[in-house]
Amino acid sequence: MEQIDIQTILTLGFAIAVVITIIKTARVVPQKTNFVIERLGKYSRTLDSGFHILIPFIDKVAYTHSLKEEVIDVERQTCVTKDNIQVGINGVLYLQVVDPHKASYGINDYRYASSQLAQTTMRSVIGQTDLDKTFEERAKINEEVVKALDEAASPWGIKVLRYEISDIELPLSIKDALEQQMRAERERRAAIAKSEGERQAMINVSEGQKQEVINLSEGDKMRQINEAEGRAREIELVAIATAEGIRQIAEAINHPGGQEAVSLRVAEQYVKEFGNLAKANNTMIVPAELANIGGAVAGLTEILKIARPGGK
Structure with missing residues:
Protein backbone atom coordinates (compact mmCIF):
# COMPACT_ATOMS: atom_id res chain seq x y z
CA MET A 1 0.00 0.00 0.00
CA GLU A 2 2.78 2.34 0.89
CA GLN A 3 4.54 1.36 -2.34
CA ILE A 4 1.47 2.34 -4.40
CA ASP A 5 1.20 5.68 -2.65
CA ILE A 6 4.81 6.47 -3.39
CA GLN A 7 4.39 5.61 -7.08
CA THR A 8 1.28 7.76 -7.29
CA ILE A 9 3.05 10.68 -5.72
CA LEU A 10 6.01 10.31 -8.07
CA THR A 11 3.70 10.12 -11.07
CA LEU A 12 1.84 13.24 -10.00
CA GLY A 13 5.09 15.03 -9.34
CA PHE A 14 6.44 14.07 -12.75
CA ALA A 15 3.24 15.23 -14.45
CA ILE A 16 3.36 18.54 -12.62
CA ALA A 17 7.00 18.95 -13.61
CA VAL A 18 6.14 18.27 -17.25
CA VAL A 19 3.33 20.82 -17.18
CA ILE A 20 5.57 23.41 -15.61
CA THR A 21 8.27 22.70 -18.14
CA ILE A 22 5.82 23.08 -21.02
CA ILE A 23 4.52 26.33 -19.55
CA LYS A 24 8.05 27.61 -19.13
CA THR A 25 9.07 26.44 -22.59
CA ALA A 26 6.22 27.39 -24.93
CA ARG A 27 4.98 30.98 -25.07
CA VAL A 28 2.41 32.61 -27.36
CA VAL A 29 2.78 36.38 -27.70
CA PRO A 30 -0.48 38.24 -28.57
CA GLN A 31 -0.76 40.73 -31.41
CA LYS A 32 0.57 44.24 -30.65
CA THR A 33 2.47 42.90 -27.65
CA ASN A 34 6.18 42.35 -26.96
CA PHE A 35 7.82 40.15 -24.34
CA VAL A 36 11.24 41.11 -23.01
CA ILE A 37 13.21 37.91 -22.29
CA GLU A 38 16.01 37.66 -19.74
CA ARG A 39 18.43 34.75 -19.66
CA LEU A 40 19.91 34.14 -16.25
CA GLY A 41 19.02 37.69 -15.20
CA LYS A 42 20.44 39.37 -18.33
CA TYR A 43 18.57 40.81 -21.30
CA SER A 44 18.39 38.24 -24.08
CA ARG A 45 15.89 39.28 -26.73
CA THR A 46 12.47 40.75 -27.43
CA LEU A 47 9.71 38.46 -28.63
CA ASP A 48 7.21 39.73 -31.17
CA SER A 49 3.68 38.36 -31.61
CA GLY A 50 3.51 34.60 -32.36
CA PHE A 51 4.63 31.24 -30.93
CA HIS A 52 8.06 31.01 -29.24
CA ILE A 53 10.11 28.32 -27.39
CA LEU A 54 12.09 29.25 -24.27
CA ILE A 55 14.73 27.33 -22.35
CA PRO A 56 13.06 26.18 -19.14
CA PHE A 57 14.37 27.66 -15.89
CA ILE A 58 16.94 29.69 -17.84
CA ASP A 59 14.83 32.09 -19.94
CA LYS A 60 12.03 34.06 -18.37
CA VAL A 61 9.63 36.80 -19.42
CA ALA A 62 10.86 39.82 -17.48
CA TYR A 63 8.59 42.56 -18.99
CA THR A 64 5.45 42.66 -21.08
CA HIS A 65 4.72 45.76 -23.13
CA SER A 66 1.70 46.71 -25.22
CA LEU A 67 2.49 48.50 -28.46
CA LYS A 68 -0.97 50.07 -28.62
CA GLU A 69 -1.52 53.77 -28.08
CA GLU A 70 -2.06 54.48 -24.38
CA VAL A 71 -4.13 57.23 -22.82
CA ILE A 72 -2.94 58.71 -19.54
CA ASP A 73 -5.03 61.16 -17.55
CA VAL A 74 -2.79 63.94 -16.25
CA GLU A 75 -4.06 65.07 -12.87
CA ARG A 76 -5.20 68.62 -12.28
CA GLN A 77 -2.33 71.01 -11.65
CA THR A 78 -2.14 74.64 -10.61
CA CYS A 79 -0.25 76.87 -13.02
CA VAL A 80 0.59 80.57 -12.86
CA THR A 81 0.28 82.52 -16.11
CA LYS A 82 2.62 85.21 -17.31
CA ASP A 83 0.30 87.89 -15.89
CA ASN A 84 0.29 86.17 -12.44
CA ILE A 85 -3.11 84.46 -12.60
CA GLN A 86 -3.51 81.01 -11.06
CA VAL A 87 -5.37 78.50 -13.20
CA GLY A 88 -6.11 74.80 -12.74
CA ILE A 89 -5.46 72.66 -15.81
CA ASN A 90 -6.47 69.07 -16.55
CA GLY A 91 -4.91 67.26 -19.48
CA VAL A 92 -4.84 63.99 -21.37
CA LEU A 93 -1.61 62.47 -22.66
CA TYR A 94 -1.39 60.01 -25.58
CA LEU A 95 1.78 57.92 -25.91
CA GLN A 96 3.05 54.66 -27.39
CA VAL A 97 5.91 52.25 -26.68
CA VAL A 98 8.21 52.09 -29.70
CA ASP A 99 11.23 50.38 -28.08
CA PRO A 100 10.36 47.71 -25.46
CA HIS A 101 14.03 47.34 -24.44
CA LYS A 102 14.39 51.03 -23.52
CA ALA A 103 10.93 51.07 -21.93
CA SER A 104 12.04 48.15 -19.70
CA TYR A 105 15.50 49.30 -18.71
CA GLY A 106 15.53 53.02 -19.49
CA ILE A 107 13.13 54.01 -16.69
CA ASN A 108 11.33 52.34 -13.84
CA ASP A 109 7.75 53.49 -14.68
CA TYR A 110 7.38 55.38 -17.94
CA ARG A 111 3.68 56.09 -17.38
CA TYR A 112 4.23 57.87 -14.08
CA ALA A 113 7.29 59.63 -15.43
CA SER A 114 5.43 60.85 -18.52
CA SER A 115 2.55 62.15 -16.40
CA GLN A 116 4.87 64.05 -14.07
CA LEU A 117 6.88 65.43 -16.98
CA ALA A 118 3.65 66.61 -18.67
CA GLN A 119 2.68 68.51 -15.52
CA THR A 120 6.03 70.26 -15.14
CA THR A 121 6.19 71.08 -18.85
CA MET A 122 2.67 72.50 -18.78
CA ARG A 123 3.60 74.74 -15.82
CA SER A 124 6.60 76.02 -17.77
CA VAL A 125 4.62 76.72 -20.95
CA ILE A 126 1.71 78.38 -19.11
CA GLY A 127 4.19 80.53 -17.17
CA GLN A 128 5.28 82.07 -20.48
CA THR A 129 1.73 82.74 -21.71
CA ASP A 130 -0.82 85.41 -20.78
CA LEU A 131 -4.22 84.32 -19.51
CA ASP A 132 -6.05 85.40 -22.68
CA LYS A 133 -3.63 83.43 -24.83
CA THR A 134 -4.24 80.23 -22.86
CA PHE A 135 -7.78 80.16 -24.28
CA GLU A 136 -6.92 81.41 -27.78
CA GLU A 137 -3.78 79.31 -28.41
CA ARG A 138 -4.57 75.90 -26.94
CA ALA A 139 -3.31 74.12 -30.04
CA LYS A 140 0.02 75.95 -29.85
CA ILE A 141 0.38 75.15 -26.15
CA ASN A 142 -0.38 71.48 -26.83
CA GLU A 143 2.26 71.37 -29.57
CA GLU A 144 4.90 72.87 -27.30
CA VAL A 145 4.12 70.35 -24.54
CA VAL A 146 4.28 67.43 -26.98
CA LYS A 147 7.59 68.65 -28.38
CA ALA A 148 9.17 68.93 -24.92
CA LEU A 149 7.79 65.57 -23.78
CA ASP A 150 8.86 63.75 -26.93
CA GLU A 151 12.44 64.95 -26.58
CA ALA A 152 12.58 63.92 -22.90
CA ALA A 153 10.88 60.53 -23.42
CA SER A 154 13.02 59.46 -26.37
CA PRO A 155 15.61 57.61 -24.12
CA TRP A 156 12.71 55.72 -22.55
CA GLY A 157 11.61 54.18 -25.85
CA ILE A 158 8.36 56.19 -25.69
CA LYS A 159 6.75 58.22 -28.49
CA VAL A 160 4.52 61.04 -27.24
CA LEU A 161 1.80 61.40 -29.86
CA ARG A 162 -0.21 64.34 -28.52
CA TYR A 163 -1.34 66.22 -25.45
CA GLU A 164 -4.75 67.82 -25.05
CA ILE A 165 -5.89 70.33 -22.44
CA SER A 166 -9.24 69.00 -21.28
CA ASP A 167 -10.22 71.80 -18.90
CA ILE A 168 -9.00 75.16 -17.61
CA GLU A 169 -10.40 76.22 -14.24
CA LEU A 170 -10.27 79.90 -13.28
CA PRO A 171 -10.77 81.66 -9.94
CA LEU A 172 -14.24 83.17 -9.41
CA SER A 173 -12.93 86.74 -9.43
CA ILE A 174 -11.23 86.16 -12.79
CA LYS A 175 -14.39 84.56 -14.18
CA ASP A 176 -16.44 87.62 -13.18
CA ALA A 177 -13.88 89.95 -14.72
CA LEU A 178 -13.80 87.95 -17.95
CA GLU A 179 -17.60 87.90 -18.13
CA GLN A 180 -17.71 91.68 -17.71
CA GLN A 181 -15.02 92.04 -20.35
CA MET A 182 -16.90 89.80 -22.78
CA ARG A 183 -20.16 91.63 -22.06
CA ALA A 184 -18.50 94.98 -22.75
CA GLU A 185 -16.98 93.57 -25.93
CA ARG A 186 -20.35 92.30 -27.13
CA GLU A 187 -21.97 95.67 -26.38
CA ARG A 188 -19.17 97.44 -28.25
CA ARG A 189 -19.63 95.16 -31.25
CA ALA A 190 -23.39 95.69 -31.13
CA ALA A 191 -22.93 99.49 -31.07
CA ILE A 192 -20.48 99.31 -33.97
CA ALA A 193 -22.84 97.08 -35.94
CA LYS A 194 -25.74 99.45 -35.28
CA SER A 195 -23.74 102.52 -36.34
CA GLU A 196 -22.52 100.71 -39.44
CA GLY A 197 -26.10 99.80 -40.28
CA GLU A 198 -27.29 103.38 -39.84
CA ARG A 199 -24.37 104.65 -41.91
CA GLN A 200 -25.13 102.17 -44.67
CA ALA A 201 -28.81 103.12 -44.55
CA MET A 202 -27.95 106.82 -44.95
CA ILE A 203 -25.62 105.97 -47.82
CA ASN A 204 -28.35 103.93 -49.48
CA VAL A 205 -30.89 106.75 -49.07
CA SER A 206 -28.48 109.35 -50.49
CA GLU A 207 -27.59 107.04 -53.36
CA GLY A 208 -31.29 106.56 -54.05
CA GLN A 209 -31.93 110.31 -54.03
CA LYS A 210 -28.94 110.86 -56.27
CA GLN A 211 -30.15 108.24 -58.70
CA GLU A 212 -33.64 109.73 -58.60
CA VAL A 213 -32.30 113.20 -59.50
CA ILE A 214 -30.22 111.67 -62.29
CA ASN A 215 -33.23 109.79 -63.62
CA LEU A 216 -35.43 112.91 -63.50
CA SER A 217 -32.81 115.01 -65.29
CA GLU A 218 -32.34 112.28 -67.89
CA GLY A 219 -36.10 112.09 -68.34
CA ASP A 220 -36.42 115.88 -68.71
CA LYS A 221 -33.53 115.87 -71.17
CA MET A 222 -35.18 113.16 -73.26
CA ARG A 223 -38.49 115.03 -73.11
CA GLN A 224 -36.89 118.24 -74.39
CA ILE A 225 -35.07 116.31 -77.11
CA ASN A 226 -38.27 114.60 -78.14
CA GLU A 227 -40.21 117.90 -78.16
CA ALA A 228 -37.48 119.59 -80.19
CA GLU A 229 -37.40 116.72 -82.63
CA GLY A 230 -41.20 116.82 -82.82
CA ARG A 231 -41.26 120.58 -83.53
CA ALA A 232 -38.49 120.21 -86.13
CA ARG A 233 -40.39 117.37 -87.73
CA GLU A 234 -43.57 119.41 -87.66
CA ILE A 235 -41.88 122.40 -89.34
CA GLU A 236 -40.33 120.08 -91.88
CA LEU A 237 -43.68 118.46 -92.69
CA VAL A 238 -45.42 121.85 -92.90
CA ALA A 239 -42.70 123.16 -95.22
CA ILE A 240 -42.92 120.03 -97.35
CA ALA A 241 -46.72 120.27 -97.49
CA THR A 242 -46.56 124.00 -98.32
CA ALA A 243 -43.99 123.43 -101.04
CA GLU A 244 -46.08 120.56 -102.43
CA GLY A 245 -49.19 122.75 -102.40
CA ILE A 246 -47.41 125.59 -104.20
CA ARG A 247 -46.03 123.14 -106.72
CA GLN A 248 -49.47 121.69 -107.39
CA ILE A 249 -50.95 125.22 -107.73
CA ALA A 250 -48.21 126.14 -110.19
CA GLU A 251 -48.91 122.99 -112.19
CA ALA A 252 -52.63 123.74 -112.15
CA ILE A 253 -52.08 127.29 -113.42
CA ASN A 254 -50.11 125.93 -116.39
Whole structure:
Protein backbone atom coordinates (compact mmCIF):
# COMPACT_ATOMS: atom_id res chain seq x y z
CA MET A 1 0.00 0.00 0.00
CA GLU A 2 2.78 2.34 0.89
CA GLN A 3 4.54 1.36 -2.34
CA ILE A 4 1.47 2.34 -4.40
CA ASP A 5 1.20 5.68 -2.65
CA ILE A 6 4.81 6.47 -3.39
CA GLN A 7 4.39 5.61 -7.08
CA THR A 8 1.28 7.76 -7.29
CA ILE A 9 3.05 10.68 -5.72
CA LEU A 10 6.01 10.31 -8.07
CA THR A 11 3.70 10.12 -11.07
CA LEU A 12 1.84 13.24 -10.00
CA GLY A 13 5.09 15.03 -9.34
CA PHE A 14 6.44 14.07 -12.75
CA ALA A 15 3.24 15.23 -14.45
CA ILE A 16 3.36 18.54 -12.62
CA ALA A 17 7.00 18.95 -13.61
CA VAL A 18 6.14 18.27 -17.25
CA VAL A 19 3.33 20.82 -17.18
CA ILE A 20 5.57 23.41 -15.61
CA THR A 21 8.27 22.70 -18.14
CA ILE A 22 5.82 23.08 -21.02
CA ILE A 23 4.52 26.33 -19.55
CA LYS A 24 8.05 27.61 -19.13
CA THR A 25 9.07 26.44 -22.59
CA ALA A 26 6.22 27.39 -24.93
CA ARG A 27 4.98 30.98 -25.07
CA VAL A 28 2.41 32.61 -27.36
CA VAL A 29 2.78 36.38 -27.70
CA PRO A 30 -0.48 38.24 -28.57
CA GLN A 31 -0.76 40.73 -31.41
CA LYS A 32 0.57 44.24 -30.65
CA THR A 33 2.47 42.90 -27.65
CA ASN A 34 6.18 42.35 -26.96
CA PHE A 35 7.82 40.15 -24.34
CA VAL A 36 11.24 41.11 -23.01
CA ILE A 37 13.21 37.91 -22.29
CA GLU A 38 16.01 37.66 -19.74
CA ARG A 39 18.43 34.75 -19.66
CA LEU A 40 19.91 34.14 -16.25
CA GLY A 41 19.02 37.69 -15.20
CA LYS A 42 20.44 39.37 -18.33
CA TYR A 43 18.57 40.81 -21.30
CA SER A 44 18.39 38.24 -24.08
CA ARG A 45 15.89 39.28 -26.73
CA THR A 46 12.47 40.75 -27.43
CA LEU A 47 9.71 38.46 -28.63
CA ASP A 48 7.21 39.73 -31.17
CA SER A 49 3.68 38.36 -31.61
CA GLY A 50 3.51 34.60 -32.36
CA PHE A 51 4.63 31.24 -30.93
CA HIS A 52 8.06 31.01 -29.24
CA ILE A 53 10.11 28.32 -27.39
CA LEU A 54 12.09 29.25 -24.27
CA ILE A 55 14.73 27.33 -22.35
CA PRO A 56 13.06 26.18 -19.14
CA PHE A 57 14.37 27.66 -15.89
CA ILE A 58 16.94 29.69 -17.84
CA ASP A 59 14.83 32.09 -19.94
CA LYS A 60 12.03 34.06 -18.37
CA VAL A 61 9.63 36.80 -19.42
CA ALA A 62 10.86 39.82 -17.48
CA TYR A 63 8.59 42.56 -18.99
CA THR A 64 5.45 42.66 -21.08
CA HIS A 65 4.72 45.76 -23.13
CA SER A 66 1.70 46.71 -25.22
CA LEU A 67 2.49 48.50 -28.46
CA LYS A 68 -0.97 50.07 -28.62
CA GLU A 69 -1.52 53.77 -28.08
CA GLU A 70 -2.06 54.48 -24.38
CA VAL A 71 -4.13 57.23 -22.82
CA ILE A 72 -2.94 58.71 -19.54
CA ASP A 73 -5.03 61.16 -17.55
CA VAL A 74 -2.79 63.94 -16.25
CA GLU A 75 -4.06 65.07 -12.87
CA ARG A 76 -5.20 68.62 -12.28
CA GLN A 77 -2.33 71.01 -11.65
CA THR A 78 -2.14 74.64 -10.61
CA CYS A 79 -0.25 76.87 -13.02
CA VAL A 80 0.59 80.57 -12.86
CA THR A 81 0.28 82.52 -16.11
CA LYS A 82 2.62 85.21 -17.31
CA ASP A 83 0.30 87.89 -15.89
CA ASN A 84 0.29 86.17 -12.44
CA ILE A 85 -3.11 84.46 -12.60
CA GLN A 86 -3.51 81.01 -11.06
CA VAL A 87 -5.37 78.50 -13.20
CA GLY A 88 -6.11 74.80 -12.74
CA ILE A 89 -5.46 72.66 -15.81
CA ASN A 90 -6.47 69.07 -16.55
CA GLY A 91 -4.91 67.26 -19.48
CA VAL A 92 -4.84 63.99 -21.37
CA LEU A 93 -1.61 62.47 -22.66
CA TYR A 94 -1.39 60.01 -25.58
CA LEU A 95 1.78 57.92 -25.91
CA GLN A 96 3.05 54.66 -27.39
CA VAL A 97 5.91 52.25 -26.68
CA VAL A 98 8.21 52.09 -29.70
CA ASP A 99 11.23 50.38 -28.08
CA PRO A 100 10.36 47.71 -25.46
CA HIS A 101 14.03 47.34 -24.44
CA LYS A 102 14.39 51.03 -23.52
CA ALA A 103 10.93 51.07 -21.93
CA SER A 104 12.04 48.15 -19.70
CA TYR A 105 15.50 49.30 -18.71
CA GLY A 106 15.53 53.02 -19.49
CA ILE A 107 13.13 54.01 -16.69
CA ASN A 108 11.33 52.34 -13.84
CA ASP A 109 7.75 53.49 -14.68
CA TYR A 110 7.38 55.38 -17.94
CA ARG A 111 3.68 56.09 -17.38
CA TYR A 112 4.23 57.87 -14.08
CA ALA A 113 7.29 59.63 -15.43
CA SER A 114 5.43 60.85 -18.52
CA SER A 115 2.55 62.15 -16.40
CA GLN A 116 4.87 64.05 -14.07
CA LEU A 117 6.88 65.43 -16.98
CA ALA A 118 3.65 66.61 -18.67
CA GLN A 119 2.68 68.51 -15.52
CA THR A 120 6.03 70.26 -15.14
CA THR A 121 6.19 71.08 -18.85
CA MET A 122 2.67 72.50 -18.78
CA ARG A 123 3.60 74.74 -15.82
CA SER A 124 6.60 76.02 -17.77
CA VAL A 125 4.62 76.72 -20.95
CA ILE A 126 1.71 78.38 -19.11
CA GLY A 127 4.19 80.53 -17.17
CA GLN A 128 5.28 82.07 -20.48
CA THR A 129 1.73 82.74 -21.71
CA ASP A 130 -0.82 85.41 -20.78
CA LEU A 131 -4.22 84.32 -19.51
CA ASP A 132 -6.05 85.40 -22.68
CA LYS A 133 -3.63 83.43 -24.83
CA THR A 134 -4.24 80.23 -22.86
CA PHE A 135 -7.78 80.16 -24.28
CA GLU A 136 -6.92 81.41 -27.78
CA GLU A 137 -3.78 79.31 -28.41
CA ARG A 138 -4.57 75.90 -26.94
CA ALA A 139 -3.31 74.12 -30.04
CA LYS A 140 0.02 75.95 -29.85
CA ILE A 141 0.38 75.15 -26.15
CA ASN A 142 -0.38 71.48 -26.83
CA GLU A 143 2.26 71.37 -29.57
CA GLU A 144 4.90 72.87 -27.30
CA VAL A 145 4.12 70.35 -24.54
CA VAL A 146 4.28 67.43 -26.98
CA LYS A 147 7.59 68.65 -28.38
CA ALA A 148 9.17 68.93 -24.92
CA LEU A 149 7.79 65.57 -23.78
CA ASP A 150 8.86 63.75 -26.93
CA GLU A 151 12.44 64.95 -26.58
CA ALA A 152 12.58 63.92 -22.90
CA ALA A 153 10.88 60.53 -23.42
CA SER A 154 13.02 59.46 -26.37
CA PRO A 155 15.61 57.61 -24.12
CA TRP A 156 12.71 55.72 -22.55
CA GLY A 157 11.61 54.18 -25.85
CA ILE A 158 8.36 56.19 -25.69
CA LYS A 159 6.75 58.22 -28.49
CA VAL A 160 4.52 61.04 -27.24
CA LEU A 161 1.80 61.40 -29.86
CA ARG A 162 -0.21 64.34 -28.52
CA TYR A 163 -1.34 66.22 -25.45
CA GLU A 164 -4.75 67.82 -25.05
CA ILE A 165 -5.89 70.33 -22.44
CA SER A 166 -9.24 69.00 -21.28
CA ASP A 167 -10.22 71.80 -18.90
CA ILE A 168 -9.00 75.16 -17.61
CA GLU A 169 -10.40 76.22 -14.24
CA LEU A 170 -10.27 79.90 -13.28
CA PRO A 171 -10.77 81.66 -9.94
CA LEU A 172 -14.24 83.17 -9.41
CA SER A 173 -12.93 86.74 -9.43
CA ILE A 174 -11.23 86.16 -12.79
CA LYS A 175 -14.39 84.56 -14.18
CA ASP A 176 -16.44 87.62 -13.18
CA ALA A 177 -13.88 89.95 -14.72
CA LEU A 178 -13.80 87.95 -17.95
CA GLU A 179 -17.60 87.90 -18.13
CA GLN A 180 -17.71 91.68 -17.71
CA GLN A 181 -15.02 92.04 -20.35
CA MET A 182 -16.90 89.80 -22.78
CA ARG A 183 -20.16 91.63 -22.06
CA ALA A 184 -18.50 94.98 -22.75
CA GLU A 185 -16.98 93.57 -25.93
CA ARG A 186 -20.35 92.30 -27.13
CA GLU A 187 -21.97 95.67 -26.38
CA ARG A 188 -19.17 97.44 -28.25
CA ARG A 189 -19.63 95.16 -31.25
CA ALA A 190 -23.39 95.69 -31.13
CA ALA A 191 -22.93 99.49 -31.07
CA ILE A 192 -20.48 99.31 -33.97
CA ALA A 193 -22.84 97.08 -35.94
CA LYS A 194 -25.74 99.45 -35.28
CA SER A 195 -23.74 102.52 -36.34
CA GLU A 196 -22.52 100.71 -39.44
CA GLY A 197 -26.10 99.80 -40.28
CA GLU A 198 -27.29 103.38 -39.84
CA ARG A 199 -24.37 104.65 -41.91
CA GLN A 200 -25.13 102.17 -44.67
CA ALA A 201 -28.81 103.12 -44.55
CA MET A 202 -27.95 106.82 -44.95
CA ILE A 203 -25.62 105.97 -47.82
CA ASN A 204 -28.35 103.93 -49.48
CA VAL A 205 -30.89 106.75 -49.07
CA SER A 206 -28.48 109.35 -50.49
CA GLU A 207 -27.59 107.04 -53.36
CA GLY A 208 -31.29 106.56 -54.05
CA GLN A 209 -31.93 110.31 -54.03
CA LYS A 210 -28.94 110.86 -56.27
CA GLN A 211 -30.15 108.24 -58.70
CA GLU A 212 -33.64 109.73 -58.60
CA VAL A 213 -32.30 113.20 -59.50
CA ILE A 214 -30.22 111.67 -62.29
CA ASN A 215 -33.23 109.79 -63.62
CA LEU A 216 -35.43 112.91 -63.50
CA SER A 217 -32.81 115.01 -65.29
CA GLU A 218 -32.34 112.28 -67.89
CA GLY A 219 -36.10 112.09 -68.34
CA ASP A 220 -36.42 115.88 -68.71
CA LYS A 221 -33.53 115.87 -71.17
CA MET A 222 -35.18 113.16 -73.26
CA ARG A 223 -38.49 115.03 -73.11
CA GLN A 224 -36.89 118.24 -74.39
CA ILE A 225 -35.07 116.31 -77.11
CA ASN A 226 -38.27 114.60 -78.14
CA GLU A 227 -40.21 117.90 -78.16
CA ALA A 228 -37.48 119.59 -80.19
CA GLU A 229 -37.40 116.72 -82.63
CA GLY A 230 -41.20 116.82 -82.82
CA ARG A 231 -41.26 120.58 -83.53
CA ALA A 232 -38.49 120.21 -86.13
CA ARG A 233 -40.39 117.37 -87.73
CA GLU A 234 -43.57 119.41 -87.66
CA ILE A 235 -41.88 122.40 -89.34
CA GLU A 236 -40.33 120.08 -91.88
CA LEU A 237 -43.68 118.46 -92.69
CA VAL A 238 -45.42 121.85 -92.90
CA ALA A 239 -42.70 123.16 -95.22
CA ILE A 240 -42.92 120.03 -97.35
CA ALA A 241 -46.72 120.27 -97.49
CA THR A 242 -46.56 124.00 -98.32
CA ALA A 243 -43.99 123.43 -101.04
CA GLU A 244 -46.08 120.56 -102.43
CA GLY A 245 -49.19 122.75 -102.40
CA ILE A 246 -47.41 125.59 -104.20
CA ARG A 247 -46.03 123.14 -106.72
CA GLN A 248 -49.47 121.69 -107.39
CA ILE A 249 -50.95 125.22 -107.73
CA ALA A 250 -48.21 126.14 -110.19
CA GLU A 251 -48.91 122.99 -112.19
CA ALA A 252 -52.63 123.74 -112.15
CA ILE A 253 -52.08 127.29 -113.42
CA ASN A 254 -50.11 125.93 -116.39
CA HIS A 255 -53.01 123.70 -117.43
CA PRO A 256 -55.72 125.07 -119.78
CA GLY A 257 -58.18 127.22 -117.84
CA GLY A 258 -55.82 127.58 -114.90
CA GLN A 259 -55.36 131.32 -115.24
CA GLU A 260 -59.11 131.95 -115.41
CA ALA A 261 -59.59 129.86 -112.26
CA VAL A 262 -56.91 131.87 -110.44
CA SER A 263 -58.51 135.12 -111.55
CA LEU A 264 -61.90 133.93 -110.31
CA ARG A 265 -60.38 132.77 -106.99
CA VAL A 266 -58.62 136.13 -106.48
CA ALA A 267 -61.82 137.98 -107.19
CA GLU A 268 -63.76 135.84 -104.68
CA GLN A 269 -61.18 136.39 -101.95
CA TYR A 270 -61.11 140.10 -102.69
CA VAL A 271 -64.86 140.40 -102.32
CA LYS A 272 -64.91 138.20 -99.20
CA GLU A 273 -62.25 140.16 -97.39
CA PHE A 274 -63.90 143.42 -98.33
CA GLY A 275 -67.18 142.09 -96.90
CA ASN A 276 -65.41 141.12 -93.63
CA LEU A 277 -63.98 144.60 -93.44
CA ALA A 278 -67.48 146.05 -93.70
CA LYS A 279 -68.67 143.80 -90.82
CA ALA A 280 -65.84 144.74 -88.48
CA ASN A 281 -66.20 148.57 -88.69
CA ASN A 282 -69.12 150.98 -88.87
CA THR A 283 -67.00 153.52 -90.63
CA MET A 284 -65.25 152.34 -93.75
CA ILE A 285 -62.97 154.09 -96.22
CA VAL A 286 -63.61 152.83 -99.73
CA PRO A 287 -60.64 152.83 -102.09
CA ALA A 288 -61.05 154.75 -105.27
CA GLU A 289 -60.19 151.64 -107.28
CA LEU A 290 -63.02 149.60 -105.71
CA ALA A 291 -65.18 150.12 -108.76
CA ASN A 292 -62.55 148.64 -110.95
CA ILE A 293 -62.39 145.10 -109.43
CA GLY A 294 -61.91 143.59 -112.87
CA GLY A 295 -58.87 145.78 -113.46
CA ALA A 296 -57.28 144.60 -110.22
CA VAL A 297 -57.93 140.95 -111.08
CA ALA A 298 -56.51 141.52 -114.56
CA GLY A 299 -53.39 143.05 -113.07
CA LEU A 300 -52.85 140.00 -110.85
CA THR A 301 -53.36 137.77 -113.84
CA GLU A 302 -50.64 139.60 -115.75
CA ILE A 303 -48.26 139.13 -112.82
CA LEU A 304 -48.91 135.38 -112.89
CA LYS A 305 -48.20 135.26 -116.61
CA ILE A 306 -44.89 137.03 -116.13
CA ALA A 307 -43.93 134.67 -113.26
CA ARG A 308 -44.82 131.59 -115.30
CA PRO A 309 -41.85 129.85 -117.06
CA GLY A 310 -41.34 131.22 -120.57
CA GLY A 311 -43.36 134.39 -119.80
CA LYS A 312 -46.37 133.08 -121.71
